Amino acid sequence: MSTRRKFLSKAAAGTAAVGTGTILGAPAIHAQSKIKWRMQTYAGPALAEHVIKPAIDSFNKIAGDEMEIELYFADQLVPTGELFRALQKGTIDAVQSDDDSMASPTEVTVFGGYFPFASRYSLDVPVLFNQYGLGKIWEEEYEKVGVKWLSAGAWDPCHFATKDPIRSLEDLKGKRVFTFPTAGRFLNQFGVVPVTLPWEDIEVAVQTGELDGVAWSGITEDYTVGWSDVTNYFLTNNISGAWAGSFYANMDKYQELPPHLQELLKLTMDSSHYYRQWWYWGGEADLRVNGPDMELTTIPDEEWATVETAAIKFWDEIAAESETKAKVVEIFKQYNAVMEKAGRPYRYS
Incomplete structure (x- = not known):
């Protein structure tokens, strides 16, 4: 708020200065500002x-x-x-x-x-x-x-950092999580409750129990911004690689x-x-191995495949909304097909 006040004050001062200069008939300044x-x-x-x-x-x-x-x-x-x-x-x-x-x-x-x-x-x-x-x-x-x-x-990739462990899709149900609008829309079908708050309020919201965790970043950000201090577990499954x-x-x-x-x-x-x-x-690699604050948890691959399958259905739902969205989704599909066919190191099936 202090910064916003200074921002508005500078704008007002600049306007006043221009007005004063006009009244006093100050000479024009031709130098490149x-x-x-x-x-x-x-x-x-x-x-x-x-x-x-x-x-x-x-x-x-x-x-x-x-x-x-x-x-x-x-x-x-x-x-x-x-x-x-x-x-x-x-x-x-x-x-x-x-x-x-x-x-x-x-x-x-x-x-x-x-x-x-x-x-x-x-x-x-x-x-x-x-x-x-x-x-x-x-x-x-x-x-x-x-x-x-x-x-x-x-x-970074998108992972869950939570106060309680997540080891199955069932554990996601009812979790109040700070995340992005589209990610929240997708995760809602698995019982996740997306919450929108100012970024600087997230750490306190986790401490007070207003939030159960975040699905906003990878582990590098969790440590950098202090979220690792208020969460105990990091889910290695992610809903996006970047x-x-x-x-x-x-x-x-x-x-x-x-x-x-x-x-x-x-x-x-x-x-x-x-x-x-x-x-x-x-x-991401270093903090998974050496980070002292959070324990790693994983949802088994066969169960997580349910989420990956749901994502493709979600893509098709988005594609049906407009011609431009359909064009973007088709590019995603073409690209991922190429990566899968290319094999290692592009994709590990």
């Missing part, structure tokens, strides 16, 4: 230290006197669920999030975050966007609503950038994607 963007990420401070801050720090160093991106964390300027509207209006200039969490009014929103079993590994996401055509679809869908979709990348998130910009602000700064922004996003690839991949 430094471009300043405000970017908000879905991530809280501890997580942002890895998933976005190193890349933005690098951008600012290279851009020097030409441009600066001011980075804000989850809910600092606007609630995560209002990120799209703020971006569209130009209240903020850029966003790092998934389509699902920021409630984008597009045909592809349902596929952001964790779309059940759309990926097995983190490398699946950039391949789908860059080689199988998802990037083109996302770009076209966001152009329709006046926002510039910039780039997609992968994060979170799919993107960078977006206000269309007008992006088009005003000179070409070389647009290119620098692209390289910065690529740097961010690469950092997450190795940080999560290494962290």
